[in-house]
Amino acid sequence: MVLKVFGNPISTCTVRVLACIEEIGLEYELVPVDLTTGEHKRPPHIHRNPFGQIPALQDGDLILFESRVINRYLVRKYGKGTDLLREESLVDSVSVDQWMEVETQHFNGPISTLVFQHVFLPIFFGGSTDEKVVAAEAEKLGKVLDVYEAKLSKTKFLAGDFYSLADLHHLSYVHYLITSTPHGSLFHSRPHVKAWWDAISSRPASKKVLAALSFSS
Incomplete structure (x- = not known):
């Protein structure tokens, strides 16, 4: 299943997640969230992130928000070979x-x-x-x-x-x-x-x- 990242390619926090995904080498879809129209403050995005911010990640039935947490999740699930968290030491x-x-x-x-x-x-x-x-x-x-x-x-x-x-x-x-x-x-x-x-x-x-x-x- 392809990961879905709800965000914006010029958003610093969205890019933080995309950089991690690219580093691991995963397939993903970037689903645009239009901040100029307040889309991030309304359903359905507000159900992905109750604080109305971007990005959010959907991996199957799991939805996560907070970019740094998303990255730790991605490395632990998919990126152990990348050593981005060095958890073996x-x-x-x-x-x-x-x-x-x-x-x-x-x-x-x-x-x-x-x-x-x-x-x-x-x-x-x-x-x-x-x-x-x-x-x-x-x-x-x-x-x-x-x-x-x-x-x-x-x-x-x-x-x-x-x-x-x-x-x-x-x-x-x-x-x-x-x-x-x-x-x-x-x-x-x-x-x-x-x-x-x-x-x-x-x-x-x-x-x-x-x-x-x-x-x-």
């Missing part, structure tokens, strides 16, 4: 868990705000970038990336010398930040962070899904 798997948590708790907040301010706010909501918010969030992101730079000076990827969901979960927001905002230097000025980004963004699965993210500020 307790130490490695805990490292993956730790850096996935870092992405959620420390990285996602500032970078998602920067992308919203520069990309989604002006393009979809007709708003203007708040430079005070941008300055504060760029400073926060820089401090997080200082931690990444130190870690990546010791290992090729965040959880170790292996690619994992901890790296994959960064793809969509970093791509938007580098290609569609003035803050690419936050990554390019840190040599180990830049090398890491070059490595994870050049993977065939990454290139396939990131090609759809083509806005410019």
Whole structure:
């Protein structure tokens, strides 16, 4: 049975799931959800995700929401050979868990705000970038990336010398930040962070899904 992903190809969270599916090599159907008409807030989508957000995944009778949870499910069911969670090693798997948590708790907040301010706010909501918010969030992101730079000076990827969901979960927001905002230097000025980004963004699965993210500020 073909997986169904309900979402939008320019949505950061949808792309997070699509990147995982492509990395594993699964067949899927992307079912568009039109955010501009509020389709995500009405049935039937509201029954897939009670918070009215995208994406949602349907695998047979199972329906899941929350992109990071969807990815852990996909790897555990279909992608054990990919080692994206490293569950055969307790130490490695805990490292993956730790850096996935870092992405959620420390990285996602500032970078998602920067992308919203520069990309989604002006393009979809007709708003203007708040430079005070941008300055504060760029400073926060820089401090997080200082931690990444130190870690990546010791290992090729965040959880170790292996690619994992901890790296994959960064793809969509970093791509938007580098290609569609003035803050690419936050990554390019840190040599180990830049090398890491070059490595994870050049993977065939990454290139396939990131090609759809083509806005410019």
